[in-house]
Amino acid sequence: MTAPLRVALLGCGTVGGAVLRLVEEQAADLTARVGRPVEVAGVAVRRPDRHPEVPAGLLTTDAHGLVTRDDVDLVVEVIGGIEPARSLIQAAIEAGKSVVSANKALLAEDGVALHAAAAKAGVDLYYEASVAGAIPLLRPLRESLAGDQIRRVVGIVNGTTNYILSRMAETGAGFGEALAEATDLGYAEADPTADVDGFDAAAKAAILASLAFHTAVTASDVHREGISSVTATDVARAAEIGCTVKLLAICERVVGEDGDTVAVRVHPAMIPTTHPLAAVGGAFNAVFVEAEAAGQLMFYGQGAGGEPTASAVLGDLVAVARNRVAGAAGAGPTAYADLPTRPIAETPTRYHVSLDVADVPGVLATVATEFARHEVSIATVRQDGHGDAATLVIVTHSAPDAALSATVAALREMPAVRAVTSVLRVEGLS
Numbered sequence: 001m002t003a004p005l006r007v008a009l010l011g012c013g014t015v016g017g018a019v020l021r022l023v024e025e026q027a028a029d030l031t032a033r034v035g036r037p038v039e040v041a042g043v044a045v046r047r048p049d050r051h052p053e054v055p056a057g058l059l060t061t062d063a064h065g066l067v068t069r070d071d072v073d074l075v076v077e078v079i080g081g082i083e084p085a086r087s088l089i090q091a092a093i094e095a096g097k098s099v100v101s102a103n104k105a106l107l108a109e110d111g112v113a114l115h116a117a118a119a120k121a122g123v124d125l126y127y128e129a130s131v132a133g134a135i136p137l138l139r140p141l142r143e144s145l146a147g148d149q150i151r152r153v154v155g156i157v158n159g160t161t162n163y164i165l166s167r168m169a170e171t172g173a174g175f176g177e178a179l180a181e182a183t184d185l186g187y188a189e190a191d192p193t194a195d196v197d198g199f200d201a202a203a204k205a206a207i208l209a210s211l212a213f214h215t216a217v218t219a220s221d222v223h224r225e226g227i228s229s230v231t232a233t234d235v236a237r238a239a240e241i242g243c244t245v246k247l248l249a250i251c252e253r254v255v256g257e258d259g260d261t262v263a264v265r266v267h268p269a270m271i272p273t274t275h276p277l278a279a280v281g282g283a284f285n286a287v288f289v290e291a292e293a294a295g296q297l298m299f300y301g302q303g304a305g306g307e308p309t310a311s312a313v314l315g316d317l318v319a320v321a322r323n324r325v326a327g328a329a330g331a332g333p334t335a336y337a338d339l340p341t342r343p344i345a346e347t348p349t350r351y352h353v354s355l356d357v358a359d360v361p362g363v364l365a366t367v368a369t370e371f372a373r374h375e376v377s378i379a380t381v382r383q384d385g386h387g388d389a390a391t392l393v394i395v396t397h398s399a400p401d402a403a404l405s406a407t408v409a410a411l412r413e414m415p416a417v418r419a420v421t422s423v424l425r426v427e428g429l430s
C-alpha cells in the first residue's frame with residue numbers, strides 16, 4: 001500500500017469540523033483522486049475537552065509541534081485571525097509542508113510574504129475557501145483567466161451581511177435578530193463585527209484585486225464601509241425607487257493617461273431589483289468578473305457555512321496533495337503589475353440622498369444650488385409631503401466621491417434641511 005499523505009488540521013470549529021468529517025467520509029475517493037491515501041495526522045485545538053467527536057489520539061494543543069512533525073506533509077489552517085495562524089503557516093512552510101487556508105484576514109494582510117516564503121520552500125499555498133466560500137473563484141482567477149486582462153470584479157462576498165440585509169428587506173427582521181441567526185448558522189466570523197463593519201469583505205476584495213490585477217493589494221488599501229449604519233429607512237427608500245440594498249465589493253483596474261491604478265471599495269449600495277446581484281439572498285455570494293477577451297462571467301453559490309467552505313478546502317487539499325504526489329508545487333500568483341491605489345475621493349459614484357426639509361418657497365432651489373456648487377449633477381428629485389413633513393429624495397449622476405460627500409456635509413449645515421435621513425451610494429442604474 002502506498003504511504004499516505006498526512007494532514008495536520010489546525011482548528012476544529014465550523015469549518016475545521018466539516019473538513020475533518022469530509023476527509024474521513026470521502027477517504028476512498030480522495031485516495032483514488034490523489035493517487036495516495038490522505039489521512040489526518042493530528043488536530044490542533046485550544047480545548048480538547050470540547051471535541052468529543054475527534055478521536056482522542058489525534059487531538060493536541062501543541063499546534064506548532066504538529067505542523068513541524070516529520071510525518072506531516074500538508075497543513076490545513078482553519079483557526080482564523082492573524083496570530084497564531086501566521087506563525088503556524090510560516091513554520092509549516094519553512095518545514096516544507098504545503099498549506100491550505102481559509103484565512104482571508106491573514107492572506108489580505110500578509111499574502112505577499114507568505115507566497116514568497118512558499119515559493120522559496122517549493123511548497124503550495126492555496127486558499128480558495130477564503131473568498132466566497134464554496135464558489136470556485138480564486139483558482140479560476142489565478143489559473144483559468146491567467147491569459148486574459150481582467151478589468152473589473154464586482155460582487156457580494158460576505159454571507160453574514162447578505163443574510164442580514166435579505167432578512168431586513170424580506171421579513172422586516174431587526175438587525176440584531178438577523179445577525180444572531182447568521183451566527184447560529186455558522187456564517188459569522190468569531191467576532192461578527194468583522195462581517196458587519198466590512199472588514200471581512202474588504203479582506204476578500206483585497207485578495208480578489210491582487211489576483212485579478214496581478215498586483216499587491218492589502219486590506220488597508222480598500223475603502224471600507226460596513227452595514228451597521230444601514231437603517232430601515234434606507235431599505236424602505238431603496239424599495240421606493242425599485243432598488244434593494246447590498247454590501248458590494250468593487251475592484252476596478254482604471255486605465256489612466258499616467259498609467260493604470262486600482263480602485264477597491266466595499267460599501268453598501270442600492271442596486272436595482274432587476275440587477276442579477278439583487279436576487280442573491282441569504283448567505284449566498286455572487287461575483288461578476290469582466291475580462292477583455294472573456295467578457296462577463298458570473299460566479300454564484302454558497303459563500304459561508306461549514307460544509308460549503310469545507311468543500312473549497314478539500315478541493316485545495318486534493319490540488320496540493322496531487323502536486324505533492326507529482327513532486328512539484330503549483331505556480332503562485334504574480335504581482336508584477338505593481339499598480340498604485342486610487343483613493344475613494346477620486347472614484348466616481350452615484351448617491352441617493354433623502355432630506356427632511358422645511359417646505360417653503362425656494363427650498364428646492366437652495367438644495368439644488370448646493371449640489372451645483374460641488375459640481376454634482378442631479379439625475380432625479382422627488383418631493384413627498386408638505387409643510388413640516390416634506391421630504392426630498394435626490395439621486396445624483398456620477399461624480400467623484402469627494403464632491404458627493406462634501407455636498408452631503410454642506411446639506412447637513414443648511415437651515416432649510418432639518419435632517420439628512422438617508423445617504424447611500426447607487427450602483428447599476430443606467
Ligand SMILES: NC(=O)C1=CN([C@@H]2O[C@H](COP(=O)(O)OP(=O)(O)OC[C@H]3O[C@@H](n4cnc5c(N)ncnc54)[C@H](O)[C@@H]3O)[C@@H](O)[C@H]2O)C=CC1
Nearest residue numbers: 011012013014015044045046078079080102103304305309
Ligand atoms: N464559517 C464560515 O462560513 C467561513 C469561515 N472562513 C474562515 O475559516 C476560518 C475558520 O472559521 P470558522 O471555522 O468559522 O471559525 P470557528 O471560530 O468556528 O473555528 C475556529 C477554531 O479554531 C480554534 N482555535 C483558535 N485558536 C487556536 C489555536 N491557537 N490553536 C488551535 N485551535 C485554535 C477555535 O477554538 C475554534 O474552534 C476563518 O479564517 C474564517 O474566516 C472562510 C469562509 C467561510
Ligand SMILES: N[C@@H](CC=O)C(=O)O
Nearest residue numbers: 158159160187188189
Ligand atoms: N463570515 C464570512 C464567512 C465566509 O467567508 C461571511 O459571512 O461571508
Ligand code: NA
Nearest residue numbers: 128131133135
Ligand atoms: Na471560494
